[in-house]
Amino acid sequence: MSTKKDAEIDYRQLLETEKSSLTLQLAEIGYGETGSTQLSYDSNFADSSQVTAEKSETEALVSELRSALADVNEALSRLDKGTYGICQGCGLAISSPRLEAIPTVKYCIDCASVHKKR
Numbered sequence: 001m002s003t004k005k006d007a008e009i010d011y012r013q014l015l016e017t018e019k020s021s022l023t024l025q026l027a028e029i030g031y032g033e034t035g036s037t038q039l040s041y042d043s044n045f046a047d048s049s050q051v052t053a054e055k056s057e058t059e060a061l062v063s064e065l066r067s068a069l070a071d072v073n074e075a076l077s078r079l080d081k082g083t084y085g086i087c088q089g090c091g092l093a094i095s096s097p098r099l100e101a102i103p104t105v106k107y108c109i110d111c112a113s114v115h116k117k118r
């Protein structure tokens, strides 16, 4: 019988899953992963203020999704470089439960409370 260690969580798998889901969401609302930032709205609706509101709502969502996607890509490149799971603040290993909860996390709990970007 093989005993699985907690440390053997497949973070790449987690990140790839996250990446496909984000890419899909962006594609669904009409924004490709690297596509243009402009959505073309039907000109018939151009004078509707509701469209403007919807548009800015969509753009907020898109920028949120894009930044999440950038985080995922960054985490994947850290996996490639072998620096994944290492705190960018203090250089110590980030605990696995934390990585498991937030696979794109860059800081350990201590440094995150100092940086507090979110």
Ligand SMILES: [Zn+2]
Binding pocket: 087, 088, 089, 090, 091, 092, 107, 108, 109, 110, 111, 112
């Ligand atoms: Zn740290």
